[in-house]
Amino acid sequence: MVKRLDQKQTDFEESFAAFLSTKREVSEDVDHTVRAIIADIRERGDAGLIEYTQRFDRADITGRLRVTREEIAQAYESADPQVIDALRFARDRIASHHARQKPQDDRYTDAAGVELGSRWTAVESVGLYVPGGTASYPSSVLMNAVPAVVAGVERIAMVVPAPDGVLNPLVLVAADIAGVSEIYRIGGAQAVAALAYGTETILPVAKIVGPGNAFVAAAKRQVFGTVGIDMIAGPSEVLVVADKENNPDWIAADLLAQAEHDASAQSILITDDAPFAEAVADAVDRQLKLLPRGEIAAKSWADFGALILVDSIAAAIPLINRIAAEHLELAVADPDALLPRIRNAGAIFLGAYTPEVIGDYVGGSNHVLPTARSARFSSGLSVLDFVKRTSILKLGPDQLRALAPAAIALATAEGLDAHGRSVSIRLNS
Amino acid sequence: MVKRLDQKQTDFEESFAAFLSTKREVSEDVDHTVRAIIADIRERGDAGLIEYTQRFDRADITGRLRVTREEIAQAYESADPQVIDALRFARDRIASHHARQKPQDDRYTDAAGVELGSRWTAVESVGLYVPGGTASYPSSVLMNAVPAVVAGVERIAMVVPAPDGVLNPLVLVAADIAGVSEIYRIGGAQAVAALAYGTETILPVAKIVGPGNAFVAAAKRQVFGTVGIDMIAGPSEVLVVADKENNPDWIAADLLAQAEHDASAQSILITDDAPFAEAVADAVDRQLKLLPRGEIAAKSWADFGALILVDSIAAAIPLINRIAAEHLELAVADPDALLPRIRNAGAIFLGAYTPEVIGDYVGGSNHVLPTARSARFSSGLSVLDFVKRTSILKLGPDQLRALAPAAIALATAEGLDAHGRSVSIRLNS
Numbered sequence: 001m002v003k004r005l006d007q008k009q010t011d012f013e014e015s016f017a018a019f020l021s022t023k024r025e026v027s028e029d030v031d032h033t034v035r036a037i038i039a040d041i042r043e044r045g046d047a048g049l050i051e052y053t054q055r056f057d058r059a060d061i062t063g064r065l066r067v068t069r070e071e072i073a074q075a076y077e078s079a080d081p082q083v084i085d086a087l088r089f090a091r092d093r094i095a096s097h098h099a100r101q102k103p104q105d106d107r108y109t110d111a112a113g114v115e116l117g118s119r120w121t122a123v124e125s126v127g128l129y130v131p132g133g134t135a136s137y138p139s140s141v142l143m144n145a146v147p148a149v150v151a152g153v154e155r156i157a158m159v160v161p162a163p164d165g166v167l168n169p170l171v172l173v174a175a176d177i178a179g180v181s182e183i184y185r186i187g188g189a190q191a192v193a194a195l196a197y198g199t200e201t202i203l204p205v206a207k208i209v210g211p212g213n214a215f216v217a218a219a220k221r222q223v224f225g226t227v228g229i230d231m232i233a234g235p236s237e238v239l240v241v242a243d244k245e246n247n248p249d250w251i252a253a254d255l256l257a258q259a260e261h262d263a264s265a266q267s268i269l270i271t272d273d274a275p276f277a278e279a280v281a282d283a284v285d286r287q288l289k290l291l292p293r294g295e296i297a298a299k300s301w302a303d304f305g306a307l308i309l310v311d312s313i314a315a316a317i318p319l320i321n322r323i324a325a326e327h328l329e330l331a332v333a334d335p336d337a338l339l340p341r342i343r344n345a346g347a348i349f350l351g352a353y354t355p356e357v358i359g360d361y362v363g364g365s366n367h368v369l370p371t372a373r374s375a376r377f378s379s380g381l382s383v384l385d386f387v388k389r390t391s392i393l394k395l396g397p398d399q400l401r402a403l404a405p406a407a408i409a410l411a412t413a414e415g416l417d418a419h420g421r422s423v424s425i426r427l428n429s
Numbered sequence: 430m431v432k433r434l435d436q437k438q439t440d441f442e443e444s445f446a447a448f449l450s451t452k453r454e455v456s457e458d459v460d461h462t463v464r465a466i467i468a469d470i471r472e473r474g475d476a477g478l479i480e481y482t483q484r485f486d487r488a489d490i491t492g493r494l495r496v497t498r499e500e501i502a503q504a505y506e507s508a509d510p511q512v513i514d515a516l517r518f519a520r521d522r523i524a525s526h527h528a529r530q531k532p533q534d535d536r537y538t539d540a541a542g543v544e545l546g547s548r549w550t551a552v553e554s555v556g557l558y559v560p561g562g563t564a565s566y567p568s569s570v571l572m573n574a575v576p577a578v579v580a581g582v583e584r585i586a587m588v589v590p591a592p593d594g595v596l597n598p599l600v601l602v603a604a605d606i607a608g609v610s611e612i613y614r615i616g617g618a619q620a621v622a623a624l625a626y627g628t629e630t631i632l633p634v635a636k637i638v639g640p641g642n643a644f645v646a647a648a649k650r651q652v653f654g655t656v657g658i659d660m661i662a663g664p665s666e667v668l669v670v671a672d673k674e675n676n677p678d679w680i681a682a683d684l685l686a687q688a689e690h691d692a693s694a695q696s697i698l699i700t701d702d703a704p705f706a707e708a709v710a711d712a713v714d715r716q717l718k719l720l721p722r723g724e725i726a727a728k729s730w731a732d733f734g735a736l737i738l739v740d741s742i743a744a745a746i747p748l749i750n751r752i753a754a755e756h757l758e759l760a761v762a763d764p765d766a767l768l769p770r771i772r773n774a775g776a777i778f779l780g781a782y783t784p785e786v787i788g789d790y791v792g793g794s795n796h797v798l799p800t801a802r803s804a805r806f807s808s809g810l811s812v813l814d815f816v817k818r819t820s821i822l823k824l825g826p827d828q829l830r831a832l833a834p835a836a837i838a839l840a841t842a843e844g845l846d847a848h849g850r851s852v853s854i855r856l857n858s
Contacts (some may be wrong), residue, residue: 228806350823377657
């Protein structure tokens with residue numbers, strides 16, 4: 001029986017706070033193992049990669065770390081043409097939406113005659129981690145690689161483990177369609193180490209992005225500083241806010257689309273109508289029986305799902321902001337009216353005809369979004385993750401004279417005499 | 430004797446690569462201690478803060494965790510009016526430059542009739558860590574707090590340890606001028622824990638920024654996820670590129686302004702003129718004797734400083750990009766001509782009348798910048814660090830029908846049937 005919360009209950013605040021702080025992940029402590037693997041790859045390079053791949057993926061990749069053009073051509077051959085078209089369709093939509101995210105350079109002269117500016121440049125090279133096995137999603141390849149291409153990153157090196165030597169051909173096709181430059185059949189902490197430090201075959205990159213298991217996440221944390229990393233993604237979640245005018249079957253389908261991801265996923269419904277909530281709960285139970293991944297979805301729904309009954313849709317706003325969901329569906333009559341008051345959400349899907357799944361694949365927005373309430377302080381993946389800003393400052397003698405007294409006063413107050421001297425020495429000329 | 434590298438030497442590439450990979454910091458392993466402190470603050474709240482402050486700062490703060498309005502008024506009284514004016518001058522320049530960084534919302538309808546958008550909102554509350562003792566810099570308070578205020582953050586809670594009960598009055602004044610909402614006299618891992626999880630007196634924040642020692646850095650890493658954090662700053666560095674038309678004394682003063690920060694700081698000169706390089710080296714030695722912090726600066730210069738002789742200023746470009754300095758001074762005839770080819774730098778200071786120190790205090794740009802080559806993949810602190818972006822997607826029935834086939838094809842290819850159902854269920858109505 002799924003968890004039910006009711007804003008009318010006197011203990012609602014307590015129950016809601018407890019629900020909010022529920023951990024959905026057990027963090028595995030693999031730091032020590034990962035540290036040893038990284039050190040080993042730094043020392044032994046390709047030889048280390050080959051050995052770990054033999055051990056963990058049961059595959060001999062001697063002399064064939066890099067996936068060849070022929071293999072990519074074969075992947076196209078073996079793929080369903082309709083799916084290839086769908087990947088191209090998705091790529092085009094993602095690229096055109098993300099093109100609008102490119103930041104503009106700024107250069108101006110202020111009232112004091114000081115020239116200031118901000119200049120954006122692309123990260124030179126990016127490593128993209130793609131998980132192997134069943135979690136090897138071609139859509140995630142597009143979502144991670146296309147913004148990098150749009151940003152102007154010249155080199156995108158992808159790593160993807162091939163358990164028992166098997167690669168998902170659609171992942172290769174998606175990489176090719178997205179514009180990935182190089183693909184290596186490696187995974188785990190060893191692949192992250194290779195991207196960060198380089199080996200005989202793999203040049204190091206400046207930043208590593210993409211999801212992975214506990215070993216990959218720990219490795220990314222450990223190489224952070226040497227390279228940049230993206231956020232560490234947790235299990236996925238959806239919050240659906242729906243009034244009673246909705247079809248309960250549609251809403252149930254959306255909750256289950258999230259729940260089927262994995263047993264730690266979370267699906268929450270907020271509604272102002274108790275019978276509607278129960279109708280959705282019934283529809284979930286019915287639809288669960290139809291799903292190939294029904295067992296996973298049932299566990300997610302039972303462990304982390306929730307139906308939250310509110311006094312009115314307006315009364316849901318503070319709860320929405322506290323949940324700070326990765327995905328927020330607003331299936332209400334006038335979703336745009338709620339928008340200005342919603343502050344924390346990774347992505348918002350407006351109206352009954354915008355199921356979150358559209359955003360997973362073909363909406364154009366990115367599906368790499370902040371999980372586990374981190375939308376309170378972070379954003380989904382975008383072009384901004386693949387560029388960086390340099391400040392520009394330019395003074396002439398007059399501007400230096402105008403700014404010098406304040407700079408020298410502050411340097412002196414901070415006890416940094418050489419700072420003050422670096423300004424004052426230029427005034428006596 | 431400072432390190433000298435010469436691009437003409439046959440072993441230059443080897444020497445330069447070795448120089449680049451020199452570690453300037455020994456990372457202390459304090460993770461275990463920090464983990465215990467955080468757990469203790471989560472359990473005991475204010476009582477824990479009081480106990481750790483007694484132990485580490487030798488001060489009893491029972492009943493007076495928060496700095497009062499009266500104390501701030503007293504700080505103004507005790508401060509040099511000229512310095513207060515300088516802080517206000519700096520605040521205004523920082524605020525007006527950072528106001529240009531505010532990102533614009535975007536909402537549009539594409540050719541398929543799909544509505545897309547990006548919406549920016551401020552982080553609700555931010556914690557600002559300020560170190561105690563001699564590294565308690567009022568300018569850093571401005572640089573961290575002003576962008577948050579410009580971004581629209583409602584609540585800025587500052588923590589600053591008061592060793593032996595002593596606070597730097599200028600830090601309190603700077604906080605007040607910047608717009609900080611609350612100040613607590615605590616520091617270390619315990620202060621970071623209090624900001625992340627809250628105590629009886631301190632409400633939790635959504636993001637923590639500001640520099641600190643190894644304990645603070647480790648605490649920020651450990652609470653990351655529960656709250657957002659900024660980059661972990663390493664020791665500071667400057668790269669000065671100067672031709673022989675410069676006054677060697679000015680360039681020496683700039684190198685020393687960096688070196689006086691701490692013994693791990695780094696100052697590098699790149700020039701195309703050997704006699705000029707030696708003249709700068711001589712000027713450094715002469716000026717070192719005049720500096721109150723000469724001992725620190727001398728150690729930094731001897732251990733990590735370098736003079737790099739290049740064949741031409743143009744030949745310096747690839748080196749500049751590999752060094753990816755936090756601060757880059759271009760003291761050459763036409764610095765703007767070099768700009769388009771420079772890719773990796775935290776901030777660039779153009780021409781002989783723009784010493785880097787201006788950027789530390791009153792230029793208007795931020796002095797919190799990426800260190801240790803991280804300008805290859807990250808940017809200085811800006812308004813963007815205090816806002817987050819939410820994606821918006823809105824389809825009607827026609828748009829859903831248009832996008833559905835590709836979405837369903839991809840969901841099916843990924844084995845996510847509930848994803849496909851969430852779209853297809855809406856098509857049969």
